[in-house]
Amino acid sequence: MSFRIIVLAKQVPDTRNVGKDAMKSDGTVNRAALPAIFNPEDLNALEFALRVKDSRDDAEVIILTMGPPRAAEIIRESLYRGADKGYLITDRKFAGSDTLATSYAISLAVKKLAPFNLIISGRQAIDGDTAQVGPQAAEKIGIPQITYAEEFLGFNGDKIKVKRRLERGVELVESACPVLLTVHSSAADCRVRNAKRMMKYKHAKTDIELQELSEDYMELLETRPYLKINQWSVDDLGADVSFLGLSGSPTKVKKIESVVFTQKESKSLSDSDRDINGLMKTLINSHVLG
Amino acid sequence: MSNLYIDNEHLKFHLEHPMMEKIVRLKEDNFSEKDKYDYAPIDFEDTMDHYDKVLEIVGEISGDIIAANAEEVDHQGPSVVDHQVVYADGTKRNIEAIVQSKLFGMSLPRKYGGLNFPIVPYVMAAELVSRADAGFANIWGLQDCAETIHEFGSEEIKEKYLHRFNDGATAAMDLTEPDAGSDLQAVMLKAHYDDDKKTWFLNGVKRFITNGDADISLVLARTEEGSTDARGLSLFVYDRVDKAMKVRRIENKLGIKGSPTCELVFKDAPAELIGDRKFGLIKYVMSLMNMARLGVGAQSVGIAEAAYHEGLKYAKEREQFGKAIIKFPAIFEMLSNMRAKTDAIRTLLYETSRFIDIYKIYGSISQNRKLTPAERKEFKYYQRAADIYTPLLKLFASEYCNQIASDSLQIHGGTGYMKDFPIERIFRDARITNIYEGTSQLQVVAAIRGVGNKGYYNMMREYEKIEVKPELEYLKNILVKLTSHYTKAVKKVTSENDNEYLDFHARRLVEIAGNIITGYLLLLDANRKIDYKKSADIFIRKARAEITHNISYINNFSLRDISDFKM
Numbered sequence: 053m054s055f056r057i058i059v060l061a062k063q064v065p066d067t068r069n070v071g072k073d074a075m076k077s078d079g080t081v082n083r084a085a086l087p088a089i090f091n092p093e094d095l096n097a098l099e100f101a102l103r104v105k106d107s108r109d110d111a112e113v114i115i116l117t118m119g120p121p122r123a124a125e126i127i128r129e130s131l132y133r134g135a136d137k138g139y140l141i142t143d144r145k146f147a148g149s150d151t152l153a154t155s156y157a158i159s160l161a162v163k164k165l166a167p168f169n170l171i172i173s174g175r176q177a178i179d180g181d182t183a184q185v186g187p188q189a190a191e192k193i194g195i196p197q198i199t200y201a202e203e204f205l206g207f208n209g210d211k212i213k214v215k216r217r218l219e220r221g222v223e224l225v226e227s228a229c230p231v232l233l234t235v236h237s238s239a240a241d242c243r244v245r246n247a248k249r250m251m252k253y254k255h256a257k258t259d260i261e262l263q264e265l266s267e268d269y270m271e272l273l274e275t276r277p278y279l280k281i282n283q284w285s286v287d288d289l290g291a292d293v294s295f296l297g298l299s300g301s302p303t304k305v306k307k308i309e310s311v312v313f314t315q316k317e318s319k320s321l322s323d324s325d326r327d328i329n330g331l332m333k334t335l336i337n338s339h340v341l342g
Numbered sequence: 343m344s345n346l347y348i349d350n351e352h353l354k355f356h357l358e359h360p361m362m363e364k365i366v367r368l369k370e371d372n373f374s375e376k377d378k379y380d381y382a383p384i385d386f387e388d389t390m391d392h393y394d395k396v397l398e399i400v401g402e403i404s405g406d407i408i409a410a411n412a413e414e415v416d417h418q419g420p421s422v423v424d425h426q427v428v429y430a431d432g433t434k435r436n437i438e439a440i441v442q443s444k445l446f447g448m449s450l451p452r453k454y455g456g457l458n459f460p461i462v463p464y465v466m467a468a469e470l471v472s473r474a475d476a477g478f479a480n481i482w483g484l485q486d487c488a489e490t491i492h493e494f495g496s497e498e499i500k501e502k503y504l505h506r507f508n509d510g511a512t513a514a515m516d517l518t519e520p521d522a523g524s525d526l527q528a529v530m531l532k533a534h535y536d537d538d539k540k541t542w543f544l545n546g547v548k549r550f551i552t553n554g555d556a557d558i559s560l561v562l563a564r565t566e567e568g569s570t571d572a573r574g575l576s577l578f579v580y581d582r583v584d585k586a587m588k589v590r591r592i593e594n595k596l597g598i599k600g601s602p603t604c605e606l607v608f609k610d611a612p613a614e615l616i617g618d619r620k621f622g623l624i625k626y627v628m629s630l631m632n633m634a635r636l637g638v639g640a641q642s643v644g645i646a647e648a649a650y651h652e653g654l655k656y657a658k659e660r661e662q663f664g665k666a667i668i669k670f671p672a673i674f675e676m677l678s679n680m681r682a683k684t685d686a687i688r689t690l691l692y693e694t695s696r697f698i699d700i701y702k703i704y705g706s707i708s709q710n711r712k713l714t715p716a717e718r719k720e721f722k723y724y725q726r727a728a729d730i731y732t733p734l735l736k737l738f739a740s741e742y743c744n745q746i747a748s749d750s751l752q753i754h755g756g757t758g759y760m761k762d763f764p765i766e767r768i769f770r771d772a773r774i775t776n777i778y779e780g781t782s783q784l785q786v787v788a789a790i791r792g793v794g795n796k797g798y799y800n801m802m803r804e805y806e807k808i809e810v811k812p813e814l815e816y817l818k819n820i821l822v823k824l825t826s827h828y829t830k831a832v833k834k835v836t837s838e839n840d841n842e843y844l845d846f847h848a849r850r851l852v853e854i855a856g857n858i859i860t861g862y863l864l865l866l867d868a869n870r871k872i873d874y875k876k877s878a879d880i881f882i883r884k885a886r887a888e889i890t891h892n893i894s895y896i897n898n899f900s901l902r903d904i905s906d907f908k909m
Contacts, residue, residue, distance in 0.1 A: 244443045247396045251381035
């Protein structure tokens with residue numbers, strides 16, 4: 053039986069390159085103005101998974117993502133880098149889900165993919181920065197979790213050994229499998245796309261994407277079944293809709309403020325040791341440094 | 343960092359050249375491999391999309407990894423430990439990324455694990471890597487050796503070596519020796535055949551060998567005892583796993599510091615003969631050198647693009663006398679000329695690549711079936727065109743990349759002379775391009791044939807026949823006039839029937855030809871996309887001035903004036 057690794061990944065707006073149209077006037081993110089990218093720490097998670105896979109000869113890596121139909125791009129990107137297959141959870145009924153509702157849907161999908169040995173996700177997504185979905189999913193699935201994972205150190209029998217990156221040092225931990233890991237940005241960067249895998253998988257499509265394509269495509273898919281990306285709806289997961297979308301999401305955004313730093317917050321310092329020491333202390337006390 | 347393919351629309355423009363349809367059709371042989379290999383393309387559009395997406399991967403690796411490591415690699419450089427080369431740490435990371443991306447062996451057929459890419463997109467990849475780090479571009483570019491093994495090696499040798507490229511094997515071509523540089527006929531490294539062991543063994547020294555400690559090396563050696571010329575030389579492949587070759591030292595160079603330049607000692611090193619004895623230099627190395635010259639062309643364009651970007655960025659940021667220096671005529675003129683020259687050598691690079699593509703594909707088709715008379719004619723036509731364009735490209739691209747790097751450094755002023763900006767590295771790296779794989783002076787020796795046999799002239803006339811948009815007619819008229827000046831100059835120089843006189847003016851004649859041909863290529867680019875009108879205009883203006891200068895020099899120079907120059 054294979055050692056199944058499920059990677060949870062999310063397509064996010066690229067908040068690192070924010071232009072002036074990034075927010076709408078109502079305070080929500082203007083997704084149309086921002087390019088959709090693979091959440092950076094989920095790429096670290098994928099690399100983590102691929103390294104576990106490289107260390108043994110019985111492992112498979114499955115990529116699981118939830119989002120609008122265009123999130124299928126995340127699955128193709130993962131296939132190019134070494135994932136074996138992917139599942140897209142997509143349904144209008146998921147719209148408006150907060151972390152609680154999302155982790156509910158993901159936990160159902162993960163259970164559907166049982167038996168599994170490792171669930172690996174990025175620590176957090178750059179759009180919400182909550183770092184909640186991974187831990188909540190672990191709770192709902194009912195497995196232990198290792199957060200802030202930085203490096204895969206191998207197996208000790210059936211137990212996985214992991215280095216965690218903490219604020220003031222590192223921690224080496226071991227856990228029985230299955231376990232959920234959330235991977236920190238200090239972990240290894242994801243490997244580059246493999247040109248041959250890209251050429252092989254670039255035609256991989258979900259059912260929704262197929263609807264907009266020609267008959268030729270159907271023929272291609274018949275001879276190359278690996279090009280079909282699995283797609284799951286609310287019904288496929290057997291989810292209770294009251295736990296999904298807005299109704300399943302206790303998080304309510306009360307107010308969003310655009311904070312503009314103004315000149316009065318600046319402070320002039322000389323290059324004297326006294327001033328530099330003072331600045332260092334302020335930065336350390338405010339946890340900007342250290 | 344950025345993706346060096348996506349941020350450079352010129353590459354896509356050349357990739358979409360109308361002649362690509364013919365190249366793809368020939369190369370993919372009616373897409374016959376689509377059911378055999380899961381990564382083979384299914385039709386023309388799919389093939390072009392493959393090229394585009396693979397170049398996007400190369401662009402990403404070039405921008406995010408290779409360019410990011412370039413400065414560190416330049417400072418650290420490779421070292422020799424226990425007679426073996428140890429790459430700089432950044433070089434190791436670069437190679438790891440290339441291996442993971444399965445990009446080595448790009449141009450090999452799929453049955454040997456390659457991507458079956460034609461020369462055009464393969465050369466584009468080389469240009470991208472060169473823009474990121476010209477030193478690493480050598481390690482990347484030596485995968486050309488795979489092409490030579492594929493073209494001339496036995497089936498047994500191909501099976502043994504070619505698959506290893508896609509898995510990450512590095513390569514070297516071991517030609518130069520202490521007393522055999524430009525004159526390779528003087529190669530002394532000895533190969534003898536051991537009848538008992540049924541193996542060839544190599545003994546001797548090689549010098550200035552780029553990436554000399556590679557996994558797979560092609561070695562030029564003397565097989566015919568007592569011979570002293572090219573006919574006594576054969577080509578071998580040496581496998582590093584045999585551990586019979588030691589690296590004596592690596593050179594401390596001005597530039598391309600990440601690329602180890604080795605002195606090698608072969609001691610009873612077993613090796614396998616490529617192709618036939620005695621054809622080493624006259625056939626196989628000539629073919630390898632032509633590819634290497636194309637490679638230096640790509641490297642030069644990459645360096646030129648990098649230098650232009652650095653200069654442009656600095657000129658926009660740097661303020662003097664109350665404004666950005668890019669606003670001063672002295673600076674914007676320099677930058678526009680740099681842009682036009684970069685566009686010029688790039689269009690020459692891809693025209694040459696297309697010629698090589700077509701004749702090479704016909705060459706490999708002819709191994710399986712007889713070419714039709716029409717195909718045979720085309721094969722010859724493009725082979726001849728490639729033969730005269732390759733030295734022209736090497737000459738122009740390497741000289742221009744030096745000029746562009748120098749101008750970019752000049753724009754940086756005193757800052758450019760310091761180690762703080764990438765331009766000083768780019769400037770040092772550029773300097774090798776007009777020296778290795780045949781100096782500019784030797785490219786002229788090769789290119790002058792195209793002057794003598796009317797090869798360049800015929801190409802000018804063919805370009806002239808292509809109709810251009812009315813708003814570009816004025817540029818064509820200039821080029822037509824320059825062509826007639828060119829023929830007159832050629833006539834004047836050749837009518838003396840004196841070889842020394844011809845050699846003396848050879849560079850001037852080749853430069854006139856190159857200026858006209860490149861002018862035509864830019865004109866045709868502008869005809870296809872009007873954005874190139876600016877570069878075409880600037881370049882042809884400059885070409886006209888240079889040609890006038892050269893012709894005036896030739897016209898006021900008689901045979902006996904050479905004696906004033908003799909030393």
